[in-house]
């Protein structure tokens with residue numbers, strides 16, 4: 042099931058570099074269906090919709106009732122490559138598979154060593170203690186964590202493999218949640234092992250492996266069989282959250298070892314039978330509720346404490362009563378399993394590419410995969426309790442991925458950072474992809490994730506600057 046071979050990865054790297062020039066549209070890179078990836082790219086149902094009804098030809102969205110809408114999209118840049126995707130080589134070289142030492146950190150993998158890599162997150166981690174690696178598979182300090190894994194974390198003052206309660210606060214190492222992402226160190230170890238040992242059999246998109254010192258966001262995706270998401274869009278989602286790293290020095294509440302970066306892990310699970318979604322809530326509630334179970338690929342998760350730690354996202358064709366809606370966050374009064382995110386891929390496909398100008402001078406279009414990515418990022422922002430915007434000089438900040446699009450100018454501002462060089466506002470011309478603003482990142486709630494911790498948003502979907 043692994044989607045990306047090394048070849049695909051290389052193609053994406055090339056693709057990324059070209060995107061970065063803003064001169065070549067994605068489909069130009071794949072004039073013919075060379076392989077699975079380009080085929081997927083062509084088939085995509087992308088997003089569009091992120092915007093509002095006043096929006097120009099494409100890209101619309103709006104909130105109604107308990108539901109929140111859509112987001113735009115973004116483009117790829119080098120960061121996407123860093124975020125990368127699980128490939129065989131990464132799986133083969135996970136921390137548990139590595140020989141003794143010096144470099145056997147969870148942070149290191151083939152993707153981190155690519156030419157475009159930076160991995161600034163490593164900088165905050167102390168050097169590996171000058172001790173030999175403990176044997177694999179043992180837990181001699183009896184804290185529930187494999188000693189080798191603790192050692193590989195490179196944080197002996199927090200996860201010492203010879204101490205069960207390293208910081209002496211009465212909480213055993215396995216139960217610590219140092220990064221306050223709602224996952225215990227044991228959860229993160231379990232996921233790391235799952236990704237490294239079974240990743241080839243699974244469809245997982247992620248940047249770094251789950252880690253007890255960096256916030257992780259777990260997302261389970263169930264796709265209707267004719268509504269698959271573009272792998273490139275999924276990589277862009279991973280990248281957008283990874284890019285929060287630039288706020289590390291400005292985000293409050295982080296200790297010196299932590300980062301503002303968020304590692305998103307997208308697990309593609311069930312394939313759903315396509316059904317039409319109309320305006321009624323019950324259809325959407327039941328669709329979310331009935332598709333929440335992990336399929337065979339993730340059977341090991343379904344019985345673990347992790348089973349209910351995933352934000353639930355599904356794809357569907359469209360909302361027949363609201364054909365401009367690209368995505369939404371579904372709130373339920375009290376049932377977690379009936380809440381979640383829905384991305385309307387046919388709607389997105391019908392609205393994109395959009396907002397570009399062929400000539401002269403050409404202005405890059407918002408492509409379908411970008412619109413898919415932007416919509417997913419936007420909805421995940423909602424799942425973290427973000428409203429539609431943080432303000433800028435008393436008005437809306439159009440560069441923040443959470444903003445509501447009002448036309449092609451704001452579409453390009455949100456997706457391509459048109460006219461912006463300030464990353465604290467969100468997307469920039471250099472990033473050329475959807476990004477959260479610093480203000481939005483400060484409001485993210487990892488203790489109140491929709492469909493995981495709560496069944497509805499604080500502001501019931503109408504929140505602005507909350």
Ligand SMILES: [Ca+2]
Pocket residue numbers: 179180181182183184185186187188191202
């Ligand atoms: Ca241990």
Ligand SMILES: [Ca+2]
Pocket residue numbers: 182184186191200201202203204205206207214
């Ligand atoms: Ca320990």
Ligand SMILES: [Ca+2]
Pocket residue numbers: 206207208209210211212213214217
């Ligand atoms: Ca402790």
Ligand SMILES: [Ca+2]
Pocket residue numbers: 220222224229251252253254255256257
């Ligand atoms: Ca974590």
